[in-house]
Amino acid sequence: MAQPARDVPISSDSIRLGQFLKYAGMIDSGADAKGVIADGLVRVNDTVEIRRGRQLHHGDTVAFGDEVARVAPDVPEG
Numbered sequence: 001m002a003q004p005a006r007d008v009p010i011s012s013d014s015i016r017l018g019q020f021l022k023y024a025g026m027i028d029s030g031a032d033a034k035g036v037i038a039d040g041l042v043r044v045n046d047t048v049e050i051r052r053g054r055q056l057h058h059g060d061t062v063a064f065g066d067e068v069a070r071v072a073p074d075v076p077e078g
Helices: 017-023 030-038
Strands: 006-010 014-016 042-044 055-057 061-064 067-073
Touching (some): 014 017, 017 061
Parallel strands (some): 006 067
Antiparallel strands (some): 014 055, 042 061
């Protein structure tokens, strides 16, 4: 069963799926991202996604294996 989504802040308005998987620590490399996405093992907002370049925006959730991460805005401290 998947864990509750954890917020992963990004500094821009969007990020590509392959980049996000690596940035969130869900995979080790871009090559790994390409493989797991092509194999249909990644879900975006509960839908299987096979496009590594899919643009993600704040609020989107990404699931791979037992991990779930949500794209969050990077809120400056202060």
